[in-house]
Amino acid sequence: MFVFSxxxxxxxxxxxxxxTGGSSGLGLALxxxxxxxxxxxxxxxRDQAKLDAALVExxxxxxxxxxxxQAKSADLLNATASTAALExxxxxxxxxxxxxxxxxxxxxxxxxxVEMTEQDMKDGMDYGYWVQAWTVWAVTKMLVKQxxxxxxxxxxxxxxxxxxxxxYASYAPAKHALRGLADTLQSExxxxxxxxxxxxxxxxxxxxxxxxxxxxxxxxxxxxGTDEGLTPEQAAEGMLKGFVRGDNHISADLLTDxxxxxxxxxxxxxxxxxxxxxxxxxxxxxxxSTFVL
Amino acid sequence: MFVFSxxxxxxxxxxxxxxTGGSSGLGLALxxxxxxxxxxxxxxxRDQAKLDAALVExxxxxxxxxxxxQAKSADLLNATASTAALExxxxxxxxxxxxxxxxxxxxxxxxxxVEMTEQDMKDGMDYGYWVQAWTVWAVTKMLVKQxxxxxxxxxxxxxxxxxxxxxYASYAPAKHALRGLADTLQSExxxxxxxxxxxxxxxxxxxxxxxxxxxxxxxxxxxxGTDEGLTPEQAAEGMLKGFVRGDNHISADLLTDxxxxxxxxxxxxxxxxxxxxxxxxxxxxxxxSTFVL
Numbered sequence: 001m002f003v004f005s006x007x008x009x010x011x012x013x014x015x016x017x018x019x020t021g022g023s024s025g026l027g028l029a030l031x032x033x034x035x036x037x038x039x040x041x042x043x044x045x046r047d048q049a050k051l052d053a054a055l056v057e058x059x060x061x062x063x064x065x066x067x068x069x070q071a072k073s074a075d076l077l078n079a080t081a082s083t084a085a086l087e088x089x090x091x092x093x094x095x096x097x098x099x100x101x102x103x104x105x106x107x108x109x110x111x112x113x114v115e116m117t118e119q120d121m122k123d124g125m126d127y128g129y130w131v132q133a134w135t136v137w138a139v140t141k142m143l144v145k146q147x148x149x150x151x152x153x154x155x156x157x158x159x160x161x162x163x164x165x166x167x168y169a170s171y172a173p174a175k176h177a178l179r180g181l182a183d184t185l186q187s188e189x190x191x192x193x194x195x196x197x198x199x200x201x202x203x204x205x206x207x208x209x210x211x212x213x214x215x216x217x218x219x220x221x222x223x224x225g226t227d228e229g230l231t232p233e234q235a236a237e238g239m240l241k242g243f244v245r246g247d248n249h250i251s252a253d254l255l256t257d258x259x260x261x262x263x264x265x266x267x268x269x270x271x272x273x274x275x276x277x278x279x280x281x282x283x284x285x286x287x288x289s290t291f292v293l
Numbered sequence: 294m295f296v297f298s299x300x301x302x303x304x305x306x307x308x309x310x311x312x313t314g315g316s317s318g319l320g321l322a323l324x325x326x327x328x329x330x331x332x333x334x335x336x337x338x339r340d341q342a343k344l345d346a347a348l349v350e351x352x353x354x355x356x357x358x359x360x361x362x363q364a365k366s367a368d369l370l371n372a373t374a375s376t377a378a379l380e381x382x383x384x385x386x387x388x389x390x391x392x393x394x395x396x397x398x399x400x401x402x403x404x405x406x407v408e409m410t411e412q413d414m415k416d417g418m419d420y421g422y423w424v425q426a427w428t429v430w431a432v433t434k435m436l437v438k439q440x441x442x443x444x445x446x447x448x449x450x451x452x453x454x455x456x457x458x459x460x461y462a463s464y465a466p467a468k469h470a471l472r473g474l475a476d477t478l479q480s481e482x483x484x485x486x487x488x489x490x491x492x493x494x495x496x497x498x499x500x501x502x503x504x505x506x507x508x509x510x511x512x513x514x515x516x517x518g519t520d521e522g523l524t525p526e527q528a529a530e531g532m533l534k535g536f537v538r539g540d541n542h543i544s545a546d547l548l549t550d551x552x553x554x555x556x557x558x559x560x561x562x563x564x565x566x567x568x569x570x571x572x573x574x575x576x577x578x579x580x581x582s583t584f585v586l
Contacts, residue, residue: 078411079414114433114485121372121426125418125470129470137414167481173470177473180454180465183458184458187457187459
């Protein structure tokens with residue numbers, strides 16, 4: 001077969017992949033794909049029962065008896081716990097840092113800003129930003145200390161890390177913050193040969209989505225009608241495709257592509273031709289009605 | 294004189310303007326301009342000596358004996374303190390919420406991510422995001438409770454809320470988060486006739502800038518060489534101009550204009566013609582070297 005590629009891809013086979021939030025939704029779907037492609041996969045999440053069930057699904061996807069699959073319970077809301085969780089999954093590898101890290105942990109509780117308590121605001125940042133940032137912080141320190149080169153770290157933001165609307169005053173700031181972190185690290189990581197990537201999924205029909213819909217005001221559900229959403233499997237496939245390709249900003253659907261094109265900042269373009277078209281769509285559809293001359 | 298305008302402007306004369314971080318830099322420069330335009334101005338900051346000196350400068354800019362000028366010391370790092378500071382400055386107005394709020398408080402400590410402690414990371418979010426978000430939260434609750442219409446709230450992000458590079462792994466996430474909050478509120482505030490605005494200044498040659506340069510690695514100073522920077526007075530003039538005009542995303546220099554155009558997400562365009570040109574510059578200069586087909 002003739003394979004033509006401008007870029008060297010990344011192959012999960014034989015790599016140690018660390019997936020946080022790996023017991024359900026996007027994280028679990030991703031973990032299973034990685035297992036099916038021959039990776040050693042470690043997942044962490046909080047709920048032991050869900051982890052046990054997830055490990056059964058991962059085992060079912062196994063392609064080689066030598067693959068190391070593990071699931072550990074951990075809280076990732078602070079630096080100490082995130083470091084401990086990372087060290088725990090690296091024990092099987094004599095403490096060596098993972099080859100790839102996917103921070104899929106997080107949750108959202110949409111509600112109106114005026115109804116938010118102090119705790120709601122703090123939870124938004126904790127479960128949207130810190131739950132991923134502390135793992136990135138711990139992994140980076142470990143990689144740099146071990147002088148391990150070529151590792152890849154991928155955070156999971158959201159379409160709401162590129163734009164926002166009513167209902168997400170605690171969540172959108174956190175998802176924007178992840179983007180700020182990923183873009184900073186994209187430049188700092190050049191010093192250590194680590195790659196910083198970030199995924200902006202649209203709505204994912206996951207257990208977390210069912211939970212957030214319980215508190216979501218009706219008007220917000222209406223606004224979100226234009227976002228058709230993806231299954232966790234579709235989102236994971238799209239995420240991994242961009243990850244393998246080395247995209248710094250990864251999106252997996254057309255609507256996010258358009259927002260990504262319109263908000264990419266200093267991140268390199270993924271595709272020079274399509275993004276020019278998306279830019280144009282973003283330009284006309286989002287802003288065409290606002291003429292101030 | 295013939296004045297032609299498509300938009301009704303906003304006039305500070307006789308309005309109660311609340312400026313956080315008002316004792317130095319951008320906040321103080323803005324406070325003095327507002328005083329010179331006839332506003333009642335309340336500033337808060339932490340250091341009482343700086344507040345006293347700032348009040349002297351504000352008094353010097355006074356245009357009417359009836360203007361109420363006050364300076365109060367407050368810490369704004371949590372919801373309770375920020376609510377208390379707001380209530381304290383509103384006492385002079387029988388508890389009525391301010392007409393305009395400018396959250397200029399904040400500071401930055403640039404350093405490399407691998408060198409950051411847990412506290413450095415937390416401080417970045419506290420002094421970059423929460424120090425403003427809690428005031429916005431407190432003011433919004435007060436405005437909605439009092440059913441006061443027509444108020445304007447302007448946060449202060451940074452060029453680093455639109456893009457980022459080495460050195461700002463604690464600061465850029467916070468400044469991105471402010472943008473996520475402002476964009477969410479822009480949509481929610483329509484329900485209450487409140488305006489959400491956000492300013493993205495470039496480097497400002499302020500006392501805060503002198504402080505941050507003490508820890509800033511040399512390579513970061515080098516990267517920043519292309520950002521010519523503004524004096525606090527220039528930045529305040531630019532901020533107020535966009536504020537009066539009702540821009541949701543405000544910038545005051547060409548370099549930020551270009552980044553703003555390239556990352557505006559769902560925010561309305563400020564100027565349909567110029568931004569198409571900025572888009573093009575942003576497109577070519579930031580991304581022209583990255584062809585992935």
